[in-house]
Amino acid sequence: MNQAQNPLSLSLRRIWALAHNTFLELVRLKVFYFLLLFAFLIIGSSLFTVQFSFQNPLQVLKDVGLGAMSIFSWLLGLLCTANLLPKDMEDRTLYTILAKPVSRFEYLQGKLYGVFLLLGLSVLLMSLLFAGVLAIREQQEIAELARNLSAENLPAAVAEIRAATFQMNLLPGVVLILLKAMLCSTLTLLLSTLATSSVFTVLTSVVVYLIGHVQGIAREAWLAGGQASPLLKVLIAGMALAFPDLQLFNVVDEIAVGTALPALLFWQVAGFGGMYILVYFLLAQLVFSTREL
Amino acid sequence: MSATAILIKDLCKEFPVPFRRETVKAVQNLSLEVPAGEVYGLLGPNGSGKSTTMKIVLGLIRPSSGSTEVFGVDSRRVESRENVGFLPENPYFYKYLTGLETLLFFGKLCGLSGRHLRERSFELLQTVGLEEAADRRLGGYSKGMLQRIGLAQALLGEPRLLVLDEPTAGVDPAGAHAIRDLILQCKQRGITVLLCSHLLGQVQEICDRIGIMDRGELLAEGRIDDLAGKKNQIEMVLENATPTLLESLGALSLASGARVVSQRGARTDLEKFFLDVTRHRS
Amino acid sequence: MRKALCILGLLAGFGCLKTAAEHYLLTVQRSAGFQLATLSGQTRTQLGQTGFVAALSGFRALMADLLWIRAGSAFDRTEWPRMQMLLHAATQLQPRAVVFWEMAHFHMAYDASHSMRLNVRQQPAAALRRVAELEYVQIGEDFLKAGLVFNPESATLWQRLGELYSRRRDDPARASAAYAEAARKPGALGFLRRMAAYELAKVPGKDREAYEQLRSLYLEGEPQRLPNLVRLLRQLEEKLAVPEAERVYTTPSAPSGTPASR
Numbered sequence: 107m108n109q110a111q112n113p114l115s116l117s118l119r120r121i122w123a124l125a126h127n128t129f130l131e132l133v134r135l136k137v138f139y140f141l142l143l144f145a146f147l148i149i150g151s152s153l154f155t156v157q158f159s160f161q162n163p164l165q166v167l168k169d170v171g172l173g174a175m176s177i178f179s180w181l182l183g184l185l186c187t188a189n190l191l192p193k194d195m196e197d198r199t200l201y202t203i204l205a206k207p208v209s210r211f212e213y214l215q216g217k218l219y220g221v222f223l224l225l226g227l228s229v230l231l232m233s234l235l236f237a238g239v240l241a242i243r244e245q246q247e248i249a250e251l252a253r254n255l256s257a258e259n260l261p262a263a264v265a266e267i268r269a270a271t272f273q274m275n276l277l278p279g280v281v282l283i284l285l286k287a288m289l290c291s292t293l294t295l296l297l298s299t300l301a302t303s304s305v306f307t308v309l310t311s312v313v314v315y316l317i318g319h320v321q322g323i324a325r326e327a328w329l330a331g332g333q334a335s336p337l338l339k340v341l342i343a344g345m346a347l348a349f350p351d352l353q354l355f356n357v358v359d360e361i362a363v364g365t366a367l368p369a370l371l372f373w374q375v376a377g378f379g380g381m382y383i384l385v386y387f388l389l390a391q392l393v394f395s396t397r398e399l
Numbered sequence: 400m401s402a403t404a405i406l407i408k409d410l411c412k413e414f415p416v417p418f419r420r421e422t423v424k425a426v427q428n429l430s431l432e433v434p435a436g437e438v439y440g441l442l443g444p445n446g447s448g449k450s451t452t453m454k455i456v457l458g459l460i461r462p463s464s465g466s467t468e469v470f471g472v473d474s475r476r477v478e479s480r481e482n483v484g485f486l487p488e489n490p491y492f493y494k495y496l497t498g499l500e501t502l503l504f505f506g507k508l509c510g511l512s513g514r515h516l517r518e519r520s521f522e523l524l525q526t527v528g529l530e531e532a533a534d535r536r537l538g539g540y541s542k543g544m545l546q547r548i549g550l551a552q553a554l555l556g557e558p559r560l561l562v563l564d565e566p567t568a569g570v571d572p573a574g575a576h577a578i579r580d581l582i583l584q585c586k587q588r589g590i591t592v593l594l595c596s597h598l599l600g601q602v603q604e605i606c607d608r609i610g611i612m613d614r615g616e617l618l619a620e621g622r623i624d625d626l627a628g629k630k631n632q633i634e635m636v637l638e639n640a641t642p643t644l645l646e647s648l649g650a651l652s653l654a655s656g657a658r659v660v661s662q663r664g665a666r667t668d669l670e671k672f673f674l675d676v677t678r679h680r681s
Numbered sequence: 682m683r684k685a686l687c688i689l690g691l692l693a694g695f696g697c698l699k700t701a702a703e704h705y706l707l708t709v710q711r712s713a714g715f716q717l718a719t720l721s722g723q724t725r726t727q728l729g730q731t732g733f734v735a736a737l738s739g740f741r742a743l744m745a746d747l748l749w750i751r752a753g754s755a756f757d758r759t760e761w762p763r764m765q766m767l768l769h770a771a772t773q774l775q776p777r778a779v780v781f782w783e784m785a786h787f788h789m790a791y792d793a794s795h796s797m798r799l800n801v802r803q804q805p806a807a808a809l810r811r812v813a814e815l816e817y818v819q820i821g822e823d824f825l826k827a828g829l830v831f832n833p834e835s836a837t838l839w840q841r842l843g844e845l846y847s848r849r850r851d852d853p854a855r856a857s858a859a860y861a862e863a864a865r866k867p868g869a870l871g872f873l874r875r876m877a878a879y880e881l882a883k884v885p886g887k888d889r890e891a892y893e894q895l896r897s898l899y900l901e902g903e904p905q906r907l908p909n910l911v912r913l914l915r916q917l918e919e920k921l922a923v924p925e926a927e928r929v930y931t932t933p934s935a936p937s938g939t940p941a942s943r
C-alpha cells in the first residue's frame with residue numbers, strides 16, 4: 107500500500123469513487139435524454155399558453171414547470187435507482203467491487219450518492235431551463251404591455267409582472283421537490299435490496315408514491331377517529347403508519363401564488379425528509395448486508 | 400504476518416433451492432491450507448464448488464458453517480480483502496468504462512490515488528498487453544481482453560494473494576500463455592496464488608500443489624509430483640535416431656533389467672506450433 | 682424469527698413517531714397557508730380519474746389552471762351553472778390563489794347575475810328574474826366568504842366584499858364593516874378607510890360615527906382631503922349641527938367659503 111492513511115478518509119474516498127462511477131454510468135446510459143422531454147414540455151407549453159386569455163399564461167407556465175419538475179425528478183430517481191443493484195448483481199460486477207476492501211455499507215452509500223448527484227444536477231438543469239423560458243416569456247409580456255399601456259401606468263404593471271414571475275421563495279420549494287425525489291430514490295433502493303426483479307421494485311415504488319400522496323388524508327381521518335368499520339380502521343391505521351406523507355413536500359403550488367414559506371417550516375420539512383432518507387437507507391443496508399449475492 | 404495465506408476449516412455451504420425444502424450442498428466439510436508464496440490449484444468438474452469456495456474465502460458469500468481466514472484475518476471482515484486481488488469467473492465489468500477508467504476506478508477502491516494510480520494502471524495495461532485498447536470502452540472488448548483487464552484489475556493493489564477463478568477460460572492460446580507467464584511472474588515475486596481451472600495441462604505447469612474437488616468435497620490433495628509423477632519411469636526424446644540405435648537401446652534396457660514401455664514418433668506440441676506460427680506473422 | 686420481530690417492533694415504533702411528526706408538520710403547514718386544498722367528491726368529479734391522480738402527485742396547481750380554463754369556455758357559452766361548478770373545483774384545488782376567488786365572485790355576482798336580469802327571453806316574469814339575479818349575487822358572496830376562510834389576511838377579498846354589499850345588496854352597514862376590515866389588512870390601500878366612512882354615512886343613525894371617522898381622516902392631512910370627503914363632511918356637519926368652532930371645513934385649506942355648493 108502507499109501511505110498510511112486514516113480509515114475514515116480512505117472510506118470516504120471509496121464512497122466517492124463509487125458515487126462518481128454510478129453518476130458516470132447513469133450519464134453514459136444517456137438518462138439525461140429524459141430531460142429533453144422536460145425541455146419539450148416546457149418550451150411547448152410556453153408557446154401553447156400564449157393562447158389562453160382566461161388565465162394568466164405565466165401562471166400556467168409556472169404551474170406546468172413546477173409540476174413537471176416534481177414528476178420528472180421523481181421518475182428519474184426511480185428509474186435510475188431500480189436497476190442499479192440488480193444490474194451489478196447480474197453482471198457480477200458486484201463481486202469484483204466487493205472483493206476489494208469495500209464494505210457493503212460503502213457500496214450502498216456510493217450508489218445512492220451517485221443517484222443523488224444525478225438528481226441534483228437534473229433539478230438544477232431543469233430549474234435553469236425553466237427560468238430561461240420564463241424570462242423570455244416575461245419579456246414578451248412586458249413588450250406586449252408596453253404596446254398597450256400608457257407610459258405612466260407601465261412601470262407599475264411591469265413591476266407587478268416581474269414580482270409574479272420570479273419569486274426567490276420558489277427556491278426552497280424546489281429544494282423540497284429534490285428532497286422528495288431523493289426520498290423516493292432511497293425507498294426504491296430499499297425495495298431493490300428486497301426484490302428479485304426490478305419490475306417488482308418499480309411497481310412497488312410507484313404504488314408507494316401514489317399512496318404516499320393520499321396518506322395524509324387517511325392519517326387525518328384516522329387521528330380524527332370517525333365512524334368506520336374496524337377492518338377499515340385497521341387498514342387506514344396501517345397505511346398511516348407504513349407510508350410516508352409525500353404531500354408535505356408539495357409546497358411550491360402555494361408559493362407560486364404568493365404564500366411565504368417560513369424558514370423554520372422549510373427546515374422542519376427538510377429535516378423530516380432527511381430523517382426518512384436515513385431510515386430507509388439504514389433499512390436497505392440491513393437487508394443488503396444479510397443478502398446472499 | 401501469518402505464514403499461512405489461506406486457511407479453510409470445516410467449510411460447508413448450502414444453497415436453498417427455491418420453493419423446495421431441500422438444499423444444494425455446494426461445499427462439504429472442506430479444510431485446506433495454502434502457505435504464503437505457494438501456487439495452489441483447485442481442480443474439479445463443473446459444479447463441484449470451486450467458485451463457491453473462492454467466494455467464501457473472499458467474504459462475498461457467508462459460509463453455512465466452518466470458517467475461512469486470509470492472512471489470519473476472518474474473511475467476513477473487510478480488512479481481510481486488503482491484500483487480495485480477485486479475478487471472478489467470466490468477469491464482467493462496467494461496459495461504459497474504458498480499460499483505463501476501469502483500472503482507475505478499481506484502483507481508487509483499493510485506496511490508490513493520483514499519479515501513483517495512473518502510473519500503476521498504465522504499467523498493468525502494458526503487462527497484460529492492452530495498452531492499445533486502453534481508451535476503448537469495455538463494451539467492445541472480446542472475452543479474452545476482458546479476462547486480461549480482469550487480471551490487471553486484480554493486480555492493481557499489489558496484492559499478496561491472488562484468487563483467480565478460471566483465468567484462461569475463453570482466452571486464445573497466446574493469451575492463455577501470456578496469462579500463465581504472468582502467474583509465474585507473480586509466483587516469483589512471492590505472491591500466493593489460488594486458482595481453479597479445468598485445463599489440467601496448465602495447472603500442472605504452474606501449480607505447486609493441487610486439490611481435487613467433486614460435489615463439494617475435497618477428494619485428493621498434494622504436490623503435483625506426488626500425485627501425477629510416475630516415480631519409476633522416465634521419458635527421453637531423441638533426434639536423428641537410426642533404427643539400429645533404437646534396437647540397441649532396447650537391447651541395452653533389457654540387459655539392465657528395465658523395460659521400454661512405449662515408443663512413438665514425437666510430435667511438436669500443438670500449442671507450441673500454434674504459438675510459433677502466430678508469432679512469426681506479427 | 683426473533684430478529685424479524687425485533688425489526689418489526691422498531692418499524693412500528695418509527696411509524697408512530699413519524700405519524701406524530703407528520704401530523705405536527707401538517708398542522709404547522711396549514712397555519713402557514715399550505716395544504717389547504719380539498720379534494721372533495723365534487724372536485725374529484727370535475728377532475729376525472731386521471732386528473733385526480735395528477736392533482737395528487739404534483740400537478741395540483743396545473744389541474745386548477747385547467748379547470749379554470751374550462752370555466753372560461755363555459756363563460757364564453759354563458760353556461761352559468763357549469764361555470765360555477767368549475768370555478769368551485771378550481772378554487773378548492775388552489776385555495777391560496779386570491780385571484781381565483783376574486784374572479785370567481787366577479788363572474789357570479791356581476792356577470793351571471795346581470796345576465797339573469799336581462800334574461801327576458803327565457804324568464805318573462807321580472808320577479809323571478811330578480812330572484813335568479815339575487816341567487817347569483819349570493820353565490821358570488823359565498824365565493825368571497827369561502828376565499829376569506831383560506832385567505833383571511835387578503836385586503837383584496839375584504840374590499841370586494843365591501844363592494845358587493847355596497848353595489849349589489851345596498852347594505853351600507855355591512856359594506857362599511859367589510860371596507861374597514863380590508864383597511865386593517867397588510868398592504869391595504871389608503872382609500873379603503875374613506876370607503877368605510879362613506880358607506881357608514883349612508884347607514885341611518887350612524888351619522889355621528891361617520892362624522893367622527895371622516896373628521897379624523899380629514900385631519901390626517903392633504904392626501905385624504907378629496908372633494909368627496911370634504912363634501913360629505915360638510916353635509917354631516919350641517920346635519921349634526923356641529924358648532925361653528927368645531928367644524929373643520931372652515932380651515933384655510935378648504936377650497937371655498939360657501940358651504941352650499943351642491
Ligand SMILES: Nc1ncnc2c1ncn2[C@@H]1O[C@H](COP(=O)(O)OP(=O)(O)O)[C@@H](O)[C@H]1O
Pocket residue numbers: 399414415423424425443444445446447448449450451452
Ligand atoms: N447462488 C447460488 N444459488 C444456488 N446454488 C448455487 C449458487 N451458486 C452455486 N450454486 C450451486 O453450487 C454448486 C457449486 O457451484 P460452483 O461453486 O459455481 O461450482 P464450480 O465453480 O466448481 O463449477 C453448483 O451445484 C451450483 O449449482
Ligand SMILES: [Mg+2]
Pocket residue numbers: 446449450451488564
Ligand atoms: Mg466456477
